[in-house]
Amino acid sequence: MSIFYRLHWSDCPPFSAENAWSASWGSTRSADGSQTECLTCDGTGELDGEPCSDRDCEEGWTDCVAGYSCCASADELIAYLGGRGEPGADDTVVVFEGRQVDTGFDGEPTAVPERVIETLIWPDFVARSS
Ligand SMILES: [Zn+2]
Known part of the structure; x- marks a missing residue:
């Protein structure tokens, strides 16, 4: 089991193992x-x-590829999203424990969550990580 960081867009289906697909x-x-x-x-x-x-x-x-597209550290997630336009204040970062099942379209891990450790909004996540 590993810890992963995912940006969960506010318009995605609820965060859960059943909805863990990457496009x-x-x-x-x-x-x-x-x-x-x-x-x-x-x-x-x-x-x-x-x-x-x-x-x-x-x-x-x-x-789709099985598992949520995610990153293995807070720094990686911020770098990954850096070139894609800043997430909004409604978009949440989910820190979760899970297992990697595949590799995503950009070479990032894709993982199925087993336990959510915490969720926080993007601005708070960036403020804490910088
Ligand atoms: Zn076709």
Whole structure:
């Protein structure tokens, strides 16, 4: 079991092991968050009248990576988000104990949470970490 740090956007489904799926940045998610629209065919499942050629595509949807995209330290999380635009005051950082199940689209760990240690809003997290 390891400790992970995740920024949980305010518009994501509630933080839980069941909702622990990662998608590439900015993609459109299915209702349960476990799949995203295929980028090859824009979610239509077809390309030029043929079935979509993306091997991960199932009728326009591709499976997400299991586990929440997260970082192994507070510094890494701040650096990871640094180039992406600052999170808002409603976005929370979740510090949790969990196990890494995979690697995300940016090479970051993806983990399924087992126990939440604390949650705090982004500005407080940054203030405490700096
Ligand atoms: Zn497709």
